[in-house]
Amino acid sequence: MDLDSVLTRRPSAGPEAPCGTTPPKGPGSGRLHRARAGAVAVLHRTGAVTAVLLALAAVGTMIGEPVLIPSLAASAAVLHHTPALPTAQPRTVVVAHLLGAGAGYAVLAAAPSAPWSAALAGGLTFAATTLARTPHSPACATAVVIVLQTPAPLRFVPLLFGATVVLVLGGVAASRTHPAAGRYPVRWW
Secondary structure, three states: OOHHHHHHOOOOOOOOOOOOOOOOOOOOHHHHHHHHHHHHHHHHHHHHHHHHHHHHHHHHHHHOOOOOOHHHHHHHHHHHHOOOOHHHOHHHHHHHHHHHHHHHHHHHHHOOOOHHHHHHHHHHHHHHHHHOOOOOOHHHHHHHHHHHHOOOHHHHHHHHHHHHHHHHHHHHHHHHHOOOOOOOOOOOO
16 A cells, blocks of 8 residues: 555545544535535625625715726726735735826826827836735726826825725625635735
């Protein structure tokens, strides 16, 4: 008997079964349980992402400003789909979007709103988030949105900051309401 055969053996009913273990109730029942648990987790995450995005849309409607932008929807997906990754941590989400806004407005100060300048802003955001150790791909889209849409910075930046905080708080709430969900955040800063 080699080590691999011992490590991969499953408990079976009979005299050699470890005490306190019971075999699965039928063929494939373990797979069915995992499939159900996976479906419940997907529904939970989907509900959490949708709830946060609807909250941002509602806030935007109430104040007459678009708070929900495509990059925040992408951030919500990253945060709820991979909550343990460094790209989903609160510091990364908030700081990266603010760096993206800074890059977008810096490019707008030096160049006209055009696709080439939007691409430049996305690249600058990538560089800034990498140097700041806050890599978050959706922040590059924030810079592109700013260059192409040219929102007023005194209104847009505070709304962006508030929206990223709402995303983070939504992630915290979602991780606390589902028993099988991993804890979010792994670290705050």
